[in-house]
Amino acid sequence: MQGALGVWMIGALGSIATTVIIGTLALRKGLTEPLGMLTTGDPFKDMALADLTAIEFGGCDIRPTEQRSVARQVLNLSDIADPAGCREIENAFLQIVSRIDKGTARNCGDAIQQLTDSSVMRDCSLREEVAEIRRCLQQFKRERSLTEVVVVNLASTEPPLELDRCHMDLQAFETCLDRNDAAAVKASTIYAYAAVREGCPYINFTPSSGALVPAIIQLAEKNKVPVMGNDGKTGETLVKSALAPMFTCRNLAVLSWEGFNILGNMDGSILRHPDNRESKIKTKDQILSRILGYAPHSRVHIDYVPSLDDQKTAWDFIHFKGFLGAKMSLQFVWQGYDSMLAAPLVLDLVRLADLAKRRGEGGLMPQLACYFKAPLGVEEQRLYEQFKMLLDYAELATATRSHHEICV
Amino acid sequence: MQGALGVWMIGALGSIATTVIIGTLALRKGLTEPLGMLTTGDPFKDMALADLTAIEFGGCDIRPTEQRSVARQVLNLSDIADPAGCREIENAFLQIVSRIDKGTARNCGDAIQQLTDSSVMRDCSLREEVAEIRRCLQQFKRERSLTEVVVVNLASTEPPLELDRCHMDLQAFETCLDRNDAAAVKASTIYAYAAVREGCPYINFTPSSGALVPAIIQLAEKNKVPVMGNDGKTGETLVKSALAPMFTCRNLAVLSWEGFNILGNMDGSILRHPDNRESKIKTKDQILSRILGYAPHSRVHIDYVPSLDDQKTAWDFIHFKGFLGAKMSLQFVWQGYDSMLAAPLVLDLVRLADLAKRRGEGGLMPQLACYFKAPLGVEEQRLYEQFKMLLDYAELATATRSHHEICV
């Protein structure tokens, strides 16, 4: 019989993690519907996924926060009308986050560094940091009697990691760690390496390129640990990947696609910093040329507008040319709560990564492409084609379920 | 060897027909690219479609117009820079439209009736009107030495035809015509019946429900005449059919989808009239519930704003609910020239209908679903799935080409 599934979130005090936890608590109480999630409905529900009632939350964060007020903001946006239910959820949530570990902010840039307090790891060697994270994961698994632990990176975007020879090959990367070559890693690299070494599936929900470097993917393949990233596809890019193929279906030439994103949460605050923003814009930018087969003029702008809090607002202006060269346009305005859009994807990803692990699959999970802005190892950027990849996988996994269950 | 293909357009002096003709002339001269058309590129170009240089235009219209100024408006919106080229196109165009026939405006409602001049058929029996249209088609075919003639309905939207027992069965319908039961037809019914009787493929690019009634589809099947409709999918509905499946891919519940269309051309002028508008809103309205599997609150508004001329502008407001019941929204604004969007679809449809005829196919053409707001006989409303139906057909038609060529 299967024990509980552990979800260990990097950035466990952030807005997305808070929403993941509160949402799961509310779903368990039947106070809300599982909107935004795919895995509770057809054709996913016969796939032997971990039950939502059998999930334990843990994780780490580098900064102190006022958790009660973050929780209230999430509850306030929700449609949970029952005040008693809200109080119970709030209390359960506070207990969960009281057990969070401290993490590392290594090479995350000044913007992130500033948020840390004194308890964050400093002056350790790379190997010591890895060891500390592995210790946290072991303790989490042991103390809560977990069958599996999935690690999810929900931390703020780091500056890009320049990929070097040492990231291309597992052996070279190990040598780097031995030599304590600090420039070769970001915090996300430490977490990913530690997770895979512990046999924990790893989901990079952020654009941070330091997480799933080729060497770590190699290790994941070798050790049969499923991993996937990068950058959860929640808002403007989601619409882009649904809409861009339309222009192909009508042979309309996209001349320019200009995107302008404003948001006011911690994510936005960090993305004000050019180094961190660079990572984000990269994962948002490649999608158009892949879908269209040519590169229109396109730029993605991001700005921090504190008053918006978690309500990301994006304006996209698409200029295109049709018959007889006539120029026309399509604009859209997306107004979504980033964490409300991200949290259900995190729950889906965690359940699907856990299943993949139990099915003996290792390395990248291309079936999860539809969840990511820059899906690793997948060329396909059209939303509906990516979605079909997931449906095909679900069908296959359901069909082969009995076989696996017998083998396991 | 194959002779020229005739295209006989109902509403031949309207904005779409004008754009079809001018665009074809410009393409022949190499003054513009075939943007907006699919059939000049892969995988369609090996399908033995009629060449653009081998198309002859004819048709009918019920109203007098200032054709030179309409032509200039189209050329002005185009990217054809060469004034000499423009003059040549204008002259060739004027010669083509000078040979247009008069049509019928039977039961088209006051809005359309008002446009007609004295030369339009009046006081004829239904059989006489049918005979007159058939005579026009025969003469067009004979005088221009055409192999095939495709009839395309580009006329203004008629009020809906209430379907009755007499429309359900070919025999009953013939009896209706014999009895001169005027209430049983609209102008579009006369045209469609005449076309199919002449063996001419018939495309209903309008929302007029009178055109392809079941009895006429039966006749088309029996006589191996390809037909398809209804209502070319050019703007707001195109975006809808590309975007709506996104909400399914993310399990986001659409609460409301409100659409507001303003336009200033003849189409808009006619759609001011509630009777005519009813037809249009019907074809626009069914798409959401088919795609989503449930019916959100949804209304489509259309208003006539003369200053916009042919530049349709649509604002859509989509309200949706996600995780924890949070409400979010997506808005889009579409600004497109209706005729510039419609004309290349007409050229595609004409070529594909002609091919189907030569391939021996009769009745509805489900492969053309992606071109229509309300594709007859096709449940699928998702743009990309409809597009795949077309690609699959193209592949099949290419594969079986040699076979057909040998047989023919």
Add this chain to the structure above:
Amino acid sequence: MQGALGVWMIGALGSIATTVIIGTLALRKGLTEPLGMLTTGDPFKDMALADLTAIEFGGCDIRPTEQRSVARQVLNLSDIADPAGCREIENAFLQIVSRIDKGTARNCGDAIQQLTDSSVMRDCSLREEVAEIRRCLQQFKRERSLTEVVVVNLASTEPPLELDRCHMDLQAFETCLDRNDAAAVKASTIYAYAAVREGCPYINFTPSSGALVPAIIQLAEKNKVPVMGNDGKTGETLVKSALAPMFTCRNLAVLSWEGFNILGNMDGSILRHPDNRESKIKTKDQILSRILGYAPHSRVHIDYVPSLDDQKTAWDFIHFKGFLGAKMSLQFVWQGYDSMLAAPLVLDLVRLADLAKRRGEGGLMPQLACYFKAPLGVEEQRLYEQFKMLLDYAELATATRSHHEICV
């Protein structure tokens, strides 16, 4: 010394009235800022206006509601973080609305009639209804020891009252009442007449044209009772009156101004009904031609979209022509909570009407034009000019304050 000021609201259980009461309670506790109100800041605060702590709320409504849930919705949208404060406000609010009177729904149309329960006045003569309302006002004044009572119409929009000879002259109108000529009045007429007869200033915050008919304005002048209306200017029209003069300042010709409003509250639900909507569209529509000096193509659309609740969303498309006849456009999207925008205006109006009464002014109050979509007796529609009228009045009232205080 001055006693408390009574505010008697028609539609006292509606969303605006609820927001008025809850907002006042929150302001008294210092839990929120008086945003949206002008009269708490310069140059109004030296005008001897009634203090917010010295206001008592009463009123009537024709329908039963779940007041606790309405109150929670308002509090949920507010920025009051303190749960204890919210509970206190909620309780105080529930006590206030528990004392509300029943009203009349005479000739309000089916849409409104349907909302009423059995306790609403029926089968009374006009004179009996007037007497009943006067009795309510007297009792409110007496029981709460009020110096003045201002009556505010916040009820749902009635169908338009066709103005007749009998509305033009006080004598003729009195005869109508005597004859019990039911067709000559709407509910709002009864309220307005009763209020003015009781010497209570009357504010018509709704578009209902039945309220301040010429005969009642005559009575108000004669009896020195200040009255004003119609239709609080809270959203789209507010923006219109700020923006339209810009086109004059640049000599840009407005070709079309198309407005599309969607909303989901009770107001929206009633406005679905064509009769009631007609009143609304009328007050919204006249503004442009007055500001521009010519009438561009313009239409205002209103639709009910339940999921929006109180969040009115309006899209306006403005098409204009500039130098060399070039066509350009401006669009705006307004997303505001109707009641949050209306409530502070109501508080301002009540305080300014009370002051006018104490200053011995009677009849229309043109100084309040900036608060209304269709200000009675005022041609000026430009927001900033209207605002200046208010500032000028404030200056005058402040300057003459000591004089009045001495006289009174």
Add this chain to the structure above:
Amino acid sequence: MQGALGVWMIGALGSIATTVIIGTLALRKGLTEPLGMLTTGDPFKDMALADLTAIEFGGCDIRPTEQRSVARQVLNLSDIADPAGCREIENAFLQIVSRIDKGTARNCGDAIQQLTDSSVMRDCSLREEVAEIRRCLQQFKRERSLTEVVVVNLASTEPPLELDRCHMDLQAFETCLDRNDAAAVKASTIYAYAAVREGCPYINFTPSSGALVPAIIQLAEKNKVPVMGNDGKTGETLVKSALAPMFTCRNLAVLSWEGFNILGNMDGSILRHPDNRESKIKTKDQILSRILGYAPHSRVHIDYVPSLDDQKTAWDFIHFKGFLGAKMSLQFVWQGYDSMLAAPLVLDLVRLADLAKRRGEGGLMPQLACYFKAPLGVEEQRLYEQFKMLLDYAELATATRSHHEICV
């Protein structure tokens, strides 16, 4: 009797100058209406302004262009239907621009420098450059027998000029020129100084801060030469200055005002360069805090989108807080042709500057504030107040007209 008025435009081959010339030619022929201009209507037409038929165009530019194609673009956007009229205008235009002088691009930044060809002044001293510009002005005046010449800066935006002690005082500035202190000037400084020395009114329609430095304004006052700037208010900022006071009129707190401008003309191309963009954003940015009395979060973004050509598109997102702290928003999308909006303002400014000169007024012209994003010497930023300043001036100038005419 009054001779012709000369308009000498810096950037005479640019899009605005082209539109100014073509528009004037079209107005003279009666082929278009003077939309966008104020000075042809009430109350300006009795002010003894120079007649549009008595204006001669000259100027300079630093780059070669394909003038025929620029002219055709302008004519294509216009509503001039008559092809013969267009050809005549085109020819008259080509003759005018064939006589344009070469200018200077001193210290204009790499972006502008790159555009210049070999004929542009190089290796001259500052005094030599001044002398050359003065020579051009003299020759223009002499050859065309002009009474007055107004100089208008329509060149691309330069990087900001750091104001120094030497710019604050005329004497110090003269010494700078004598010493050939090249770092102390930009091209715009040379032009402005030369113009004022020649007694020519100078209008800085650009944001370039180098033009009207305090020393040059001093000189203008001393020599009775009218000057004004900076930066023509044509689009997003125009709307801002009309709309921002609305929030004050309703005591709504603006939290954030985020503006995003995209455009594709030469202006946009130059503004891609951070140095040049800095000047622009500065003049756009100060307006809000002046109107509101506090500084909301606000940023103005500009990006170059080539496909848009002259059609500037701006999206503004305004987040504001009202009663009970509720957050609401207003968005607008402005789509205007920059040159079509700018050209009529240039014609107004030229006529009003010429009049001021003839009226013996020197130094800054505060009455022209409504035409500028950053009106020199004027605190008032509200459009309608600025407009009132212009109307008041017009009234005064009309009233004192006879007096001046007698004196002159």
